[in-house]
Amino acid sequence: MPTPAERAAGDVVPLSRLAEAWRVQQRVVGALILRELHVRFGRRNLGYLWLFAEPLLLGLAISTVHALKDRGASPKSALSVFAFFAIGYSLYYMFRAVVGRAASGLAGSRPLLYHRIVTPLDMLFARHLLEGAACVIVVILMSFAVAVVEGLVPADPMKMLAAVLLMLWMCHGLALLVAAGAERWEVVDRLTHPLIYLQLPISGAFFLVDWLPHGLQELALYNPTVHIFELLRDGQFGERIRTTYDIAYVAVCSVAFQLLGLCAIRAVRPHMMME
Secondary structure (H helix, E strand, O other): OOOHHHHHHHHHHHHHHHHHHHHHHHHHHHHHHHHHHHHHHOOOOOHHHHHHHHHHHHHHHHHHHHHHHOOOOOHHHHOOHHHHHHHHHHHHHHHHHHHHOHHHOOHHHHHHHHOOOOOHHHHHHHHHHHHHHHHHHHHHHHHHHHHHHHOOOOOOHHHHHHHHHHHHHHHHHHHHHHHHHHHHOHHHHHHHHHHHHHHHHHOOOOOOHHHOOHHHHHHHOOOHHHHHHHHHHHHHHHHHOOOOOOHHHHHHHHHHHHHHHHHHHHHHHHHHHHO
């Protein structure tokens, strides 16, 4: 029977191993982020700046088109149309990037699995952290531009940041499912991009629940991304608009996606190693 001193020593070892594993994990994810930056953007022209320039340019183009189209003749004109679409598309771009690129996220990095300390979760997590950081910066830049040009300062920046983090959390779980599915069935890769574009009109990026007919409002709120965009608008416009969202519902959906995604990755891992 172990003595108290031996039991105490036994308790210390797992903690030290856990700390060492955490440090190794940080180094692995950091290295994978640098690799992802170099593979996707290289060092030519704008290089790493394209990580922010691409969503920024797309957001500016889409918001400018809508601002010119809706100028002066819409019940939504009490709001800044440019700000509404610029911030909304910036957040949706992260959904498109994280989930849309998940199907090829493991296939292009499979040789890295020959390193014992690298796992499929590390590869996906690094990509998603990169996209999340880019989205935060783009939303900040868009908000700053709107504040300078139109004098519209965000009502609650913390709610906007919470919306970005909730979207990243949910997208991470969905991306795990897509990545695992694409490893087993090619049709998943084929269907992902069309489904992402079909999701855009119902995502909440370009409308408020309050604008919908009463019968459609309850239906729209079954989509968790609608709640996230409503939270984003609440932080952006505050009391100028009426928003409807349930953070607990988004959290439950995100947890379900995470658990299903982790199970799916675990199921396909042996097939990845055999190939």
